[in-house]
Amino acid sequence: MFKNIVVVGMGYVGIPVAVEFARVGFDVIGINRSRPKVDMINNAECPIKGNEPELPELLTKVVKEGKLKATQEFSVCKDADAILIAVQTPFNVEEMKPKYESLESAVRDVGRNLSNGTLVIIESTIAPTTMEKVVKPILEKESGLKAGEEFYLGNCPERVTPGKLLKNIRELNRAVGGINEQTRERMIELYKHIVKAELYPTNCLTAEVVKTAENAYRDVQIAFANEIAMICSKFGIDVFEVRELVNKCPYRDMHLPGAGVGGHCLPKDSWLLTYGIGDKYDPKMLKLGREINDNMPFQMLELIEAGLTEVGIDKDKSTVSIMGLAYLEESDDIRNSPAFSILDGVKKMGARYYLHDPFVEEFNGEEITKDIDEVIKNSDCIVIVTAHDVYRQMKIGELKEKMKGNVIIDGRNVFNKTECKENGFIYRGIGK
Ligand code: SAJ
Numbered sequence: 539m540f541k542n543i544v545v546v547g548m549g550y551v552g553i554p555v556a557v558e559f560a561r562v563g564f565d566v567i568g569i570n571r572s573r574p575k576v577d578m579i580n581n582a583e584c585p586i587k588g589n590e591p592e593l594p595e596l597l598t599k600v601v602k603e604g605k606l607k608a609t610q611e612f613s614v615c616k617d618a619d620a621i622l623i624a625v626q627t628p629f630n631v632e633e634m635k636p637k638y639e640s641l642e643s644a645v646r647d648v649g650r651n652l653s654n655g656t657l658v659i660i661e662s663t664i665a666p667t668t669m670e671k672v673v674k675p676i677l678e679k680e681s682g683l684k685a686g687e688e689f690y691l692g693n694c695p696e697r698v699t700p701g702k703l704l705k706n707i708r709e710l711n712r713a714v715g716g717i718n719e720q721t722r723e724r725m726i727e728l729y730k731h732i733v734k735a736e737l738y739p740t741n742c743l744t745a746e747v748v749k750t751a752e753n754a755y756r757d758v759q760i761a762f763a764n765e766i767a768m769i770c771s772k773f774g775i776d777v778f779e780v781r782e783l784v785n786k787c788p789y790r791d792m793h794l795p796g797a798g799v800g801g802h803c804l805p806k807d808s809w810l811l812t813y814g815i816g817d818k819y820d821p822k823m824l825k826l827g828r829e830i831n832d833n834m835p836f837q838m839l840e841l842i843e844a845g846l847t848e849v850g851i852d853k854d855k856s857t858v859s860i861m862g863l864a865y866l867e868e869s870d871d872i873r874n875s876p877a878f879s880i881l882d883g884v885k886k887m888g889a890r891y892y893l894h895d896p897f898v899e900e901f902n903g904e905e906i907t908k909d910i911d912e913v914i915k916n917s918d919c920i921v922i923v924t925a926h927d928v929y930r931q932m933k934i935g936e937l938k939e940k941m942k943g944n945v946i947i948d949g950r951n952v953f954n955k956t957e958c959k960e961n962g963f964i965y966r967g968i969g970k
């Protein structure tokens with residue numbers, strides 16, 4: 539039924555799925571706007587850096603076997619049996635609406651090159667009703683074909699995570715949203731070649747809501763943990779002890795409070811869901827969850843100010859070091875990282891600052907110091923924003939010897955408060 543597959547968007551989602559279909563024997567062509575990425579792939583080099591088990595080697599293999607190649611030309615869609623669209627769908631919080639330029643452009647170009655009988659699948663995360671209101675009308679207008687009759691249309695939201703790109707494609711269950719029964723059957727026929735988990739057929743709108751709701755769920759769970767952390771701070775008790783004992787209770791899974799919620803999923807998916815429901819309903823809790831999580835970097839700034847005040851150092855005469863720029867531990871991904879707001883606040887204090895992160899190479903053009911000892915020996919205050927292993931492995935005794943000052947602000951429960959105090963540090967942590 540399927541032989542030729544086209545994947546539009548050679549990014550975190552498109553590349554692994556293209557490689558997987560090529561690996562199992564399909565002839566796959568990846569379309570990307572930017573020439574450099576196309577050239578990298580055709581030179582059998584993986585554009586995704588960071589630790590992605592198997593991916594670089596597999597990409598090299600399937601490209602050399604001629605099972606995967608890349609192009610900028612949408613004309614290749616004419617011969618495709620299935621076309622997957624996996625382009626970015628960022629959310630503009632100021633305007634409170636998704637930025638669909640990439641999606642609409644890709645759908646338009648696919649429409650112009652769509653042949654009768656082709657299966658078109660959107661893998662990008664989209665606001666509920668986007669399939670009905672945006673994707674279907676553009677495809678039908680540009681192709682002159684009728685969705686559900688002359689071509690098949692569905693959405694199968696991705697569940698990829700940096701560091702586990704191939705693993706998640708193979709092992710995570712997925713909602714398969716199709717415009718009609720025949721489409722759903724064809725989608726499952728296609729995906730069962732690469733997904734070893736369950737494929738749940740449903741309609742397009744349900745699949746759109748599932749994807750945004752599963753991340754909104756996590757965002758609200760984290761916001762709950764952050765709210766309890768603020769309460770524990772006021773009580774002067776340890777939220778991590780509270781969390782541990784709460785989770786001893788059946789059916790409880792209190793998440794981790796911290797310096798904030800970053801990444802390419804959680805900060806936007808509650809907004810996509812909110813945008814999708816429009817004026818039919820006001821999702822107060824989703825919005826409050828976003829507000830609480832976005833406020834955590836400012837809680838960190840309050841802790842920094844309080845710590846410096848306690849040791850009698852004027853903020854504008856202090857040196858504050860931000861430890862961890864990536865949004866997630868052991869990652870180089872800085873998208874929506876809490877470190878951006880924390881750095882802005884430190885600058886507004888007039889403080890000198892160092893930035894440290896073992897993985898991140900670029901952060902708004904700021905200088906990133908890789909020598910952690912150099913950072914520590916010049917710091918009045920160190921601020922843990924990301925729980926990289928290198929911070930978890932720091933010994934308090936060594937820190938005491940090396941550090942210029944003695945203020946520790948802990949945004950990820952990396953240090954033991956009692957141990958810090960016993961070694962003469964002024965310690966403040968989220969929820970501790
Ligand atoms: N975070 C907390 N407390 C927690 C968990 C996370 O503050 O208890 C923070 C992290 O520090 C990070 C942000 O939230 O800044 C997001 O962390 P995440 O673990 O959710 O990682 P993401 O953003 O890569 O989430 C993705 C999501 N997957 C997809 O959208 C396909 C999410 O649904 C997955 O649960 C997550 O990966 C995962 O754990 O695999």
